[in-house]
Amino acid sequence: MWEHNLNSLNPGEFANLLKYREDKIAAAAGKGKREERQINKLSKSLHPKRQELRVAEVIEHGENCKSYILVPDAERGTAGCAYFSAGQYLSVFVDIDGNIHSRPYSIVSSPKESLSGKYQITVKAEENGLVSSYIIDHWREGTAVEVSDPMGTFTYEPLRDASHIIGIAGGSGITPFMSLGKAIADGDEDCSLTLFYGSRTCRHILFKAELDKLQARCPRIRVIHVLSDEHVDGYLYGYISAHLIRACVQETPYSVFVCGPRPMVSFMDEEIEKLGLERKYIRHELHGELLHPTEEGDYPQNVPETVKITVLCRGVTTDIFGSSADSILRTLEKSGxxxxxxxxxxxxxxxxxxxxxxxxxxxxxMDMRRKADNRYGYIHPCCTYPLSALVVEIAADNEFHERKE
Ligand code: FES
Structure with missing residues (x-):
């Protein structure tokens, strides 16, 4: 039977098969590109890989701090701003001397404003802050800006959080709370906010007028200013503490959301401990790197100042050198x-x-790796510092490479 079938085959027919198929394809009526499904369009608009924006307005806050109103740049392919939840951030990509650096900035504007095509972010120049200083010095009206989709989990989640939020903000850590306050006042978030805002002096308070307006507009928002370096009538003096929170807030349960400089967050961790809250009711926004790892209590001794990092990526091996005080991510970016x-x-x-x-x-x-990652040698380079020569295998930033290829 098998033998019979083989014998009946005509190899000449196979030789013609390719031409036969090509003729058929050429003769077929063109149907055009298949329509993109509605659900895919929605998914792309909510989670774009990149958003191409431009600066529409710059607002000065003094002391090396500015807000930027960003709008979509249709000419570069972005028609609208992706929607977000109050408390989320955008990762901003900045080209400095040909090297791309990223930094996360909380969105200050409300989710509602993103629907009308604008985001606001606020940037404060940090001491030795490469990207923040660059933005402050170079961004003008009309500057082209590239950002990620909105990300982050510093958002009110009714299934987990109490519907009364105690916000604790220090300095520019006020930014995510601005967005949350606006979302509450707009009726987009069904929670109330008591905000303790720590500043050095009155002059250092960001968004004072906007916070006053929010309180006046919405009875579910209350702002308590705490000044550490100045006595002023109508403001509390000292530091935000468990004692102060207990004295000002009687209503329970509440969730505590903390955002501010690292020393303040560490101090608040100890204070919050005294409140005896369930773990799920305590939330931090930490975005941003640790700039001085050597000051950590458990940082080891005798670490070489400069280290070699061998980078494996897409089949290419590259040797780079960086400071051991820089995160691996920072050294990668500095090396292009x-x-x-x-x-x-x-x-x-x-x-x-x-x-x-x-x-x-x-x-x-900062070690928030999954157990399996810890066990099998995976790291998060943004919060990992080299102690010796390293070999690392990184995933390419595919979104970037896709655009370049
Ligand atoms: S950038 Fe988020 S874990 Fe490294």
Whole structure:
């Protein structure tokens, strides 16, 4: 039977098969490109890989701090601003001397404003802050800006959080609370907010007028200013503490959301502990790197100042050198290697990378890796510091490479 079938085959027919198919394809009526499904369109508008924006307005706050109103740049392919939840951030990509650096900035504007095509972010120039200083010095009206989709989990979640939120903000850590306050006043978030805002003096309070207006507009928002360096009538003096929170807030349960400089967050951790809250009611926004790892109590001794990092990516091996006080991500960026990143504080896992060899330091408070990653040698380069020569295998920033190719 098998033999019979083989014998009946005519090899000449196979030789003609390719031409036969090509003729058929050429003769077929063109149907055009298939319509993109509605659900895919919606998904892309909510989670675009990149958003191309431009600066529409610059607002000065004094003391090296500015707000930027960003609007979609249709000419560069972005028709609208992706919607977000109050408390989320945008990762901003900045080209400095040909190297791409990213930094996360909380969105100050309300979710409602994104529907009308605008975001506001606020940037304060940090001491030795490469990207923040660059933005402050270079962004003008009309500057083209590239950002990620909105990300982050510092958002009110009714299934987990209490419907009364105690916000604790220090300095520019006020930004996510501005968005939350506006969303509550707009009726987009069904919770109330008691905001403790710590500043050095009255002059250092950001968004004072806007906060006053929000309180006046919405009875579910209350702002308590606490000044550490100045006595002024109508303001509390000192530091935000468990004692102060208990004295000002009687209504329970509440969730505590903290956003501010790292020393303040560490101090507040100890204070919040005294409140005896369930773990789920305590939330931090840490986005941003640890700039001085050597000041951490458990940082090891005798670490070389400069280290070699061998980077494996897309089949290419590159040797780079960087300071051991810089995170691996920072050294990659300074060396012109574009690796994926978002939060830069160990939380999102976007920069996940395989450590092939070498020893590293990861601050305990920033080690949010999954157990399996810890076990099988994966690290988050945004919060990992080299202690010896390293070999790492990074995932390419595919969104970037897709656009370049
Ligand atoms: S960028 Fe989010 S964990 Fe590294």
């Amino acid at each position: 290697i574009r690796a994926p990143s978002r939060c830069r504080s160990g939380e999102c896992g976007f920069c996940r990378t395989r450590l092939v060899s070498g020893t590293v330091y990861i601050p305990k408070s």
